[in-house]
Amino acid sequence: METVVSTHGLVKRFGRVTALDELDLEVTRGEVHGFLGPNGAGKSTTIRILLGLARATAGEALLFDRDPWRHAADLHRRVAYVPGDVSLWPNLTGGEAIDLLSRLRGGTTDRAAYATRKQRLLDAFQLDPRKKGRAYSKGNRQKVALVAAFATPADLYLLDEPTSGLDPLMEQVFNREIARVAAEGSTVLLSSHILSEVEELCDRVSIIRAGRLVESGTLAELRHLTRTEVAFVHEPGREHEVAALDGAHDVRIDSGRIRFAVDSDRVAGVLPALGALGVQGLTITPPSLEELFLRHYGDDVAEVDRSGGDGSSADRAGTDSVEARA
Amino acid sequence: MSTLPALLGQRLRRDWLQLVLWIAGIAALGGVAASAVTTTFGDETERAGVLALTATAPAILIFRGTPNGADAGPFAFFLIFAFLALMAGLMSTFLAVRHTRAEEEQGRAELVGATPAGRVLPTVATVVHGVLANAVVGLAVAGAFIAGGFEVAGSLTTGAATAATGVAFLAFGLFAAQLFRTSRAANTCSVAFVLGAYVVRGIGDATGTYSDDGQHVTPSWVSWLSPIGWAQRTEAFAEDDLVPLLLPLGFAVLLVGLVFAFQSVRDQGASVLAGGRGRATAGPVLSSGTGLAWELSRGAIIAWAVGALATGLLATSLTPLIDQIGTEVPAVAQTLEQMNPGGSLGQALTATFFSIVGILAAAAALQVVIRARQEEAHGTAELLLAVPLSRTRWLVGYLVIGALAIAAILVTAALGAVIGAQRADDPAQAAGDAIEAALAQFPAALLFLAIGLVLFVYLPRLTIALSWAALGALAVLGVFGDLLAPPEWMADLSPFTHSPIPIGDDIDWTGGFWMLGLAAAGSVVAVWSMRRRELAPGG
Ligand SMILES: Nc1ncnc2c1ncn2[C@@H]1O[C@H](COP(=O)(O)OP(=O)(O)OP(=O)(O)O)[C@@H](O)[C@H]1O
Ligand SMILES: [Mg+2]
Numbered sequence: 001m002e003t004v005v006s007t008h009g010l011v012k013r014f015g016r017v018t019a020l021d022e023l024d025l026e027v028t029r030g031e032v033h034g035f036l037g038p039n040g041a042g043k044s045t046t047i048r049i050l051l052g053l054a055r056a057t058a059g060e061a062l063l064f065d066r067d068p069w070r071h072a073a074d075l076h077r078r079v080a081y082v083p084g085d086v087s088l089w090p091n092l093t094g095g096e097a098i099d100l101l102s103r104l105r106g107g108t109t110d111r112a113a114y115a116t117r118k119q120r121l122l123d124a125f126q127l128d129p130r131k132k133g134r135a136y137s138k139g140n141r142q143k144v145a146l147v148a149a150f151a152t153p154a155d156l157y158l159l160d161e162p163t164s165g166l167d168p169l170m171e172q173v174f175n176r177e178i179a180r181v182a183a184e185g186s187t188v189l190l191s192s193h194i195l196s197e198v199e200e201l202c203d204r205v206s207i208i209r210a211g212r213l214v215e216s217g218t219l220a221e222l223r224h225l226t227r228t229e230v231a232f233v234h235e236p237g238r239e240h241e242v243a244a245l246d247g248a249h250d251v252r253i254d255s256g257r258i259r260f261a262v263d264s265d266r267v268a269g270v271l272p273a274l275g276a277l278g279v280q281g282l283t284i285t286p287p288s289l290e291e292l293f294l295r296h297y298g299d300d301v302a303e304v305d306r307s308g309g310d311g312s313s314a315d316r317a318g319t320d321s322v323e324a325r326a
Numbered sequence: 327m328s329t330l331p332a333l334l335g336q337r338l339r340r341d342w343l344q345l346v347l348w349i350a351g352i353a354a355l356g357g358v359a360a361s362a363v364t365t366t367f368g369d370e371t372e373r374a375g376v377l378a379l380t381a382t383a384p385a386i387l388i389f390r391g392t393p394n395g396a397d398a399g400p401f402a403f404f405l406i407f408a409f410l411a412l413m414a415g416l417m418s419t420f421l422a423v424r425h426t427r428a429e430e431e432q433g434r435a436e437l438v439g440a441t442p443a444g445r446v447l448p449t450v451a452t453v454v455h456g457v458l459a460n461a462v463v464g465l466a467v468a469g470a471f472i473a474g475g476f477e478v479a480g481s482l483t484t485g486a487a488t489a490a491t492g493v494a495f496l497a498f499g500l501f502a503a504q505l506f507r508t509s510r511a512a513n514t515c516s517v518a519f520v521l522g523a524y525v526v527r528g529i530g531d532a533t534g535t536y537s538d539d540g541q542h543v544t545p546s547w548v549s550w551l552s553p554i555g556w557a558q559r560t561e562a563f564a565e566d567d568l569v570p571l572l573l574p575l576g577f578a579v580l581l582v583g584l585v586f587a588f589q590s591v592r593d594q595g596a597s598v599l600a601g602g603r604g605r606a607t608a609g610p611v612l613s614s615g616t617g618l619a620w621e622l623s624r625g626a627i628i629a630w631a632v633g634a635l636a637t638g639l640l641a642t643s644l645t646p647l648i649d650q651i652g653t654e655v656p657a658v659a660q661t662l663e664q665m666n667p668g669g670s671l672g673q674a675l676t677a678t679f680f681s682i683v684g685i686l687a688a689a690a691a692l693q694v695v696i697r698a699r700q701e702e703a704h705g706t707a708e709l710l711l712a713v714p715l716s717r718t719r720w721l722v723g724y725l726v727i728g729a730l731a732i733a734a735i736l737v738t739a740a741l742g743a744v745i746g747a748q749r750a751d752d753p754a755q756a757a758g759d760a761i762e763a764a765l766a767q768f769p770a771a772l773l774f775l776a777i778g779l780v781l782f783v784y785l786p787r788l789t790i791a792l793s794w795a796a797l798g799a800l801a802v803l804g805v806f807g808d809l810l811a812p813p814e815w816m817a818d819l820s821p822f823t824h825s826p827i828p829i830g831d832d833i834d835w836t837g838g839f840w841m842l843g844l845a846a847a848g849s850v851v852a853v854w855s856m857r858r859r860e861l862a863p864g865g
Binding site: 048051052053054055072073074076077079081083085086087088089090091092093095096097099100101103104105106129130131132134135145148158 | 431507508510603604605606607608609612613614615617618621622704705706708709710711712713714715716717719860861
C-alpha cells in the first residue's frame with residue numbers, strides 16, 4: 001500500500017524544548033487517520049513540519065515520498081490544510097479569503113464548478129461570506145478555513161483540530177464532508193481531542209505523547225490492548241467465583257453490582273462460565289476510546305497518584321476491591 | 327486596590343525597553359539640537375540673520391516653529407520643539423493603541439476583563455502608564471536642555487510643553503482605539519492625527535504675522551487647531567507661560583472622558599464605528615500572493631502618497647518666494663549659495679523638500695515589509711504558505727509591492743512638484759529640477775526596502791521595531807545632519823547622506839548607483855535566504 005505521510009525518527013527542538021522526540025508516523029493512501037495526544041504532545045508541530053512551515057531538527061518527514069521542506073509549494077498542490085487556530089485577514093471578508101486560497105490552490109480554473117462547490121459548502125456550513133475577519137465568531141472562522149479546504153479537491157487533507165469550536169450540527173456536516181472525500185479516495189490526517197469524532201471517522205489512529213508515538217493501529221487492534229467491562233447483579237459469594245475465572249481482573253462490588261474487567265480477546269471465553277452461574281442483568285461494555293486514551297495520557301497522572309502512596313484505582317473511586325486471582 | 331498596580335506593573339514590564347529607547351531618542355534629539363544652536367548658529371547676529379531669512383520665506387517655518395527672538399534659548403525652542411512634540415505624540419498614540427485595541431483584537435483583553443480588573447480598569451491603567459511615560463519624557467527633555475547649558479526655567483517649560491502635547495496625543499490614541507475595530511486602523515488614524523497636527527501648526531506658523539524687527543512671529547488662527555500649536559504658545563525661554571498647556575491637558579481630559587463613556591456602553595471587542603458588510607467573492611486582484619500584498623498595503627501606500635503629493639506641491643510652489651530673497655537679502659543668498667554651490671536657491675529648496683519625500687518613500691516601503699511580518703505573526707501567512715505558494719514567491723510579492731510603493735510616492739511627489747511649478751518664473755526648469763530630485767531619492771528608498779527585507783528574514787521578531795528605529799535614526803542623520811553636525815563617519819552611515827543632490831549642472835550620481843547595487847544585493851540575499859527560513863509565529 002502506498003504511504004502518503006511517513007516520518008522516521010523525526011525530532012523538532014525549539015531551543016531547549018523538545019517538541020518531537022524521534023516520532024515515527026505512517027499514514028497510508030485512502031485512510032482517515034486519527035492523530036491523538038494530550039495538549040503539547042506535538043500534533044500541531046508535526047503537521048507544520050509536514051507542510052514545510054517548520055523544519056525538522058533531525059530525522060525524516062516525507063509527504064508523497066518527497067521532502068515537504070524543500071518541495072513545499074509543489075506538494076501543496078495536492079494538500080488541503082485547516083489550522084487549529086484560524087486567523088483571518090481583518091480587512092478581507094470570509095468569501096474573499098476563500099476565493100484567494102482556492103485560486104492559489106488552482107481550484108478555480110473551472111469557474112462554474114468552483115462556484116457550485118463553494119456555494120454548496122457555504123450552505124452546508126451556514127456561513128455568511130460577507131463578514132470581515134474579526135467579525136466572525138471562533139466557530140465561523142473555523143468554517144471559513146473548512147470551506148476553503150473542501151472547496152478544492154485534494155489528495156491529502158491535513159486537519160489540525162478542525163472541529164474545535166463547531167456546534168454539534170456543524171460537526172455532522174464536517175463528518176459528511178470527511179466521508180465524501182474519503183469515498184473519493186483522498187487521505188485524511190485528522191488531529192483531534194474529540195474522541196467520538198475519531199471513533200466515528202477514523203480507520204486508524206496514532207497516539208503520541210511527549211513527541212513520541214505510543215500506539216498506532218486500527219481501532220479494533222487498539223481495543224484488544226484494553227479490557228472489556230462486565231457487570232451483573234450481585235449475590236453474596238459470587239465475587240470469589242468470578243475472581244477464579246480465567247482472564248478476569250479488578251473484581252469489585254459497586255452499588256449492588258459485581259463489576260470486573262476481562263481482556264478484550266477473552267470475553268467469549270468468559271461467557272459460558274457466566275451462563276453457568278445464571279447471572280442476572282448482565283452488561284458487557286467494550287472499552288471506549290476514552291479509556292484507551294486515559295491509559296496513555298494518564299500515565300503521568302497515575303505516577304503522581306502512586307507516589308501519593310495508596311492503592312488501585314478502585315480504592316480511589318471508593319468501591320470495595322477484591323484482589324483477583326489471589 | 328491591588329489590581330491597578332498589577333495592571334500597571336504588567337504594562338511597565340512589557341514596555342520598559344521600548345519606552346527607554348523612545349525617551350532616550352527624544353531627549354537626545356533635544357540635547358543635540360540645543361548644542362547645535364551654540365555650534366552651528368554660533369552668535370546672535372547669525373541667528374538673527376536666519377530669522378530674517380524666515381521672514382522672507384515663511385514656508386521654512388513649517389518644519390520649525392514660531393521665532394521668538396535670536397537668543398539661544400528661544401531659538402532652540404523654535405528649531406526643535408515641534409519635532410519633539412511629534413515624537414512624543416507618536417510614542418503616546420502607539421502606547422495607547424498597543425494596550426487597548428490591540429489587546430482586545432488579540433483576545434487578551436478578554437482574559438483580563440474576566441478577572442476582577444473588569445473592562446474599564448485596564449484602560450485606567452493605560453492612562454496612568456501613558457501619563458507617567460510622558461512625565462518622564464518631559465523631565466528627560468528638560469534635563470537635556472539644562473545639560474546643554476540652557477536656563478532651567480525655559481528648559482522645564484520645554485519639557486512640560488512636550489509632555490502635555492504627548493498626553494493630548496495619548497488621549498487621542500485611546501479615543502481612536504474606541505472608534506476602530508482593528509489596531510491597524512486605530513494606529514493609522516492616530517498617526518495621521520499626529521502628523522496632521524504637525525502640518526496644521528506648520529501652516530499656521532507660516533501664515534503668521536511678523537513683528538516689526540522680523541524676529542518674532544504670532545501664528546495665525548490655524549495653529550490654534552493643533553495640540554502642538556497650543557504648546558508652542560508657552561514661548562519657552564521667552565515668556566515661559568504655562569497657561570496655554572491647559573489646552574492640551576483639557577483636550578486630553580475631554581477625550582478620556584469620551585473614552586470611558588464609550589467603553590461603559592460598548593461590548594468588549596466591538597467598536598464605535600462598525601465595519602460594514604463586504605463582498606461575497608474576491609475581486610480579480612486577489613489571485614496571487616502579490617495581489618494580497620497589494621490589497622493589504624494599499625491603504626497605507628495611498629496615505630503616504632497623499633503626504634508626498636503635498637510635500638511635492640510645497641517644494642516648488644515656494645520657489646518664487648525664495649528667489650525673491652536673492653534680490654532682497656543678498657547676505658542670505660550668499661550663505662545658501664555657499665551651502666549649495668552652483669545651484670539656484672529654488673533648487674536648494676526643492677532638494678530639501680525632496681529629501682523629506684525620500685523618507686516618506688522609505689517609510690512606505692518599510693511599512694509593506696512590516697505588513698509581511700504582521701501576516702506572519704498574526705498567523706494568516708500560515709494559511710497562505712500551506713497552498714502552492716513558496717516562501718520565496720510570497721516574499722517577492724512584498725518586494726514588488728514595496729518597490730511599487732516607492733515608485734508611487736516619488737511619482738506623486740513629482741506630480742505635485744510639477745503642478746506647484748506652474749507659478750515659477752521658468753516652470754519647465756523648476757519641474758525638471760523636481761523630477762531629477764525625485765529620481766535622486768529612489769536608490770536610498772530602495773536600500774531601505776532591502777534593509778527591511780533582510781531584517782525580516784534574519785530577525786523576524788524584531789523587524790517592526792528595528793525597521794522604524796533604523797529609518798528614524800538614519801533619516802535624522804541624513805536630513806537633519808547639517809543641524810546636528812554629527813561626525814562624518816556617522817553621517818555616512820545614512821543612505822540619505824549619499825542620495826545624489828540634483829543641484830547645479832553636473833550632478834554626482836555615484837552614491838545613487840552604489841545604493842542601487844546594495845539594494846539589489848540585499849534583496850537577493852533576503853529572498854534567497856527565505857528558502858531556508860522557517861515560519862516564525864508571533865511572540
Ligand atoms: N514556536 C515554538 N517555540 C517554542 N516552543 C514551541 C513552539 N511551537 C511549539 N512549541 C512546543 O512544542 C510542544 C508541542 O506543541 P504542539 O503545538 O505541537 O502541541 P499539540 O499536540 O498540537 O497540542 P494541542 O493539543 O494543545 O494543540 C509544546 O511543548 C510547545 O510548547
Ligand atoms: Mg495543536
